[in-house]
Amino acid sequence: MLDIIINVAILAISLIIVIKSADIFVDNLVAIGAAFGISEIILGVTASAIGTSLPEFGSAMIATFTHSPDIGVGVVIGSNIWNIAGILGITATYVGLVRSNPRGIARDGAVTLITALILVAFMFMGSINKFAGIIMIAVYGVYLWILVKDQKKESRKNNTKIIEELNNKEENSKESAESSKNVKSSKSSKISKKTIIWTLVGLTGLIVGCRLLVYSGVELATIAGVPTMIMGLFTLAIGTSIPELVVTLSSAMKGLHDLSIGNILGSNTFNIMIGIGVPALFMDIPVEPLSLSFDAPVMILVTLMVLLLIKRGMKLTRTDGIILLATYIGYAILRLFVLN
Numbered sequence: 001m002l003d004i005i006i007n008v009a010i011l012a013i014s015l016i017i018v019i020k021s022a023d024i025f026v027d028n029l030v031a032i033g034a035a036f037g038i039s040e041i042i043l044g045v046t047a048s049a050i051g052t053s054l055p056e057f058g059s060a061m062i063a064t065f066t067h068s069p070d071i072g073v074g075v076v077i078g079s080n081i082w083n084i085a086g087i088l089g090i091t092a093t094y095v096g097l098v099r100s101n102p103r104g105i106a107r108d109g110a111v112t113l114i115t116a117l118i119l120v121a122f123m124f125m126g127s128i129n130k131f132a133g134i135i136m137i138a139v140y141g142v143y144l145w146i147l148v149k150d151q152k153k154e155s156r157k158n159n160t161k162i163i164e165e166l167n168n169k170e171e172n173s174k175e176s177a178e179s180s181k182n183v184k185s186s187k188s189s190k191i192s193k194k195t196i197i198w199t200l201v202g203l204t205g206l207i208v209g210c211r212l213l214v215y216s217g218v219e220l221a222t223i224a225g226v227p228t229m230i231m232g233l234f235t236l237a238i239g240t241s242i243p244e245l246v247v248t249l250s251s252a253m254k255g256l257h258d259l260s261i262g263n264i265l266g267s268n269t270f271n272i273m274i275g276i277g278v279p280a281l282f283m284d285i286p287v288e289p290l291s292l293s294f295d296a297p298v299m300i301l302v303t304l305m306v307l308l309l310i311k312r313g314m315k316l317t318r319t320d321g322i323i324l325l326a327t328y329i330g331y332a333i334l335r336l337f338v339l340n
Contacts (some may be wrong), residue, residue, distance in 0.1 A: 002147045004223060007216040014212035018242050021205025023250055028199040029259075035191045048145050052188050063304045072130075073285055074232020077295045080116070080268045085302045085328035086238070087245045088264055091252050092321025099315045100256040108149070108265040109307045115272045116303055118297045119282045128276060128285040138278030143269065169277065206243045215238050233335065241267075242339070261310075294339060 045187045061072075092098050118139065122132040217239040226235060244267050251260035279285060305327065316324075 003060065004220065005218045007223075010212055010216040011220070014209045014216065015242070017209030018213060018246055019207055021202045021209055021243075023202075025202030025206060028195050028202060031195050032191055032199060049069055049192070056271070057278070061279055070280055072232070073276065073287065073291060074295075075231075075236045075240060076271045077119075077291060077299055078233035078237025079244075080270055080299050081295070081302055082238050082241050083244055083264050083268055083271075085305050085324045085331070087241065088261070088300075088306055088316060089244065089321045089324030089328060091249050091260065091315040093318055093325060094321075096251065096318045098252050098260060098326050100261050100310050101258045102314055103150075104262055104311055105307065105314070106123075106268070107146070108262060109303075109310070112265045112268045113300070113303050113307065116296075116300050119272050120274065120292070120300065123287045123292045123296060127287055128280045130281055130284075133277045133280030136273045136280070140273035140277070141272075142268070147327055151250075164229065179234060183294065202223065206247075209242075213242055215314050230336065232333065249296045262318075290339060302327060 088098070115136075118136065119128075122128045122135075125132070192291065217235050221235040244263060248260045248263050251257070251263065276285065302324070306316075309317055309323070
């Protein structure tokens with residue numbers, strides 16, 4: 001009884017830490033992005049996604065080194081299903097409307113779907129080996145290269161637009177000089193040490209808080225006698241995805257919709273390519289038959305579903321959110337009570 005009380009207390013405290021840390025992380029991450037001229041969508045699929053996916057990656061690595069790699073696969077697949085159907089479902093339902101960027105969905109949505117298909121293809125081989133790990137990491141490297149190219153292209157386009165606007169203004173020389181001065185100062189804006197420190201504090205709080213959250217969740221699940229694979233698919237998957245939930249929800253509430261959706265798409269890509277790819281370099285990761293025949297197809301299904309829902313009007317509505325949540329609840333009921 002005392003163990004349950006202690007772990008529930010740790011769970012509650014860690015949740016508060018994660019929520020506050022996510023708020024700090026998002027605010028300062030946007031400030032850094034603005035200083036560098038980095039778009040919200042790219043911030044979402046890189047820095048924010050990687051930062052919030054570190055718990056999943058850490059869980060997968062720990063599971064591999066403790067000779068329980070199937071838990072790692074369960075964490076990744078379970079997290080990806082929860083990220084899309086659960087987190088985006090909750091966010092769209094609560095906020096009411098989450099808009100999206102056509103370019104971001106075309107690029108990042110396609111990559112998220114492709115990486116899910118790559119994982120399933122390797123799962124069909126019976127185990128995910130070192131060769132598969134190298135391919136996954138290489139694919140993620142190519143994706144980052146595409147992001148860098150797109151960011152450079154967008155920056156050049158924005159600079160050209162600013163110059164054209166200045167040239168077309170019919171103002172006197174004093175006003176033009178003042179405008180040029182303002183543009184130069186905005187280009188040379190520097191990031192304060194305070195912003196960097198608070199970003200690191202927010203990220204550290206996310207990681208530490210999430211680890212405490214996972215620890216308490218696992219302890220409570222162990223006391224309740226939850227099976228290993230189920231622990232990975234649900235207890236650990238949802239626990240390690242708390243940062244994504246808080247960052248995605250808080251971003252959407254602040255009106256940072258591209259950062260919100262980009263965080264989920266980037267997290268899912270990172271979870272598969274790095275969360276499974278890196279552990280596969282150290283040992284072959286076995287594939288559970290039910291995970292291949294049911295969990296992985298569900299992951300692909302919900303990815304396709306959210307992309308089709310967004311494509312209709314470049315947004316997720318409250319109705320879409322309810323559909324996504326209902327899908328996750330249906331999946332959980334089938335997996336826990338029918339197929340287990």
